[in-house]
Amino acid sequence: MSLEVLEEHQNNLLGRREAKIVVHHEGQGTPDRISVRKLAAEHFKANFDRVYVRSIATKTGGSTALCIVELYQDAKAAEIVPAYLKNRNLPKDQRVAKKKKEAEEKPPAPAPKAAAAEKKPAETKPAEKKEEAKAPPAKESKPASPPKEAKPAAKAETKPKA
Numbered sequence: 001m002s003l004e005v006l007e008e009h010q011n012n013l014l015g016r017r018e019a020k021i022v023v024h025h026e027g028q029g030t031p032d033r034i035s036v037r038k039l040a041a042e043h044f045k046a047n048f049d050r051v052y053v054r055s056i057a058t059k060t061g062g063s064t065a066l067c068i069v070e071l072y073q074d075a076k077a078a079e080i081v082p083a084y085l086k087n088r089n090l091p092k093d094q095r096v097a098k099k100k101k102e103a104e105e106k107p108p109a110p111a112p113k114a115a116a117a118e119k120k121p122a123e124t125k126p127a128e129k130k131e132e133a134k135a136p137p138a139k140e141s142k143p144a145s146p147p148k149e150a151k152p153a154a155k156a157e158t159k160p161k162a
Contacts, residue, residue, distance in 0.1 A: 015077030030058040
């Protein structure tokens with residue numbers, strides 16, 4: 001595998017160097033984060049522990065991977081790296097698995113007999129609702145609007161004759 005630097009930027013505020021690199025991997029699959037970290041650490045002559053790979057992207061069928069890498073100046077500056085990103089940059093056997101809270105908090109499933117007994121009353125409730133639905137709905141009372149006055153047919157008829 002070989003490495004080519006596309007862009008490099010020094011971010012003094014965060015104490016890191018940000019680089020976009022292309023890793024050529026002819027005849028091999030997309031490289032994992034560990035191998036990209038090693039290549040970047042060797043190329044930039046940086047400590048392996050201060051190199052973090054943000055992303056790796058390979059086009060379908062391609063033999064090059066576009067990678068975004070961050071190289072921190074010291075361990076204190078590297079503390080701003082999010083925990084999920086630190087976890088991704090570890091070898092698979094050292095990663096911390098995210099546990100689902102829902103699985104731990106769910107109560108045990110009820111016994112099958114109790115579940116069948118609970119279903120019977122639930123079935124009768126919809127039938128009761130159907131009977132109520134069959135009853136004709138009561139008409140809503142609308143406020144009465146004032147009746148429209150009939151228009152006079154002709155102006156001459158409305159005047160009294162003298």
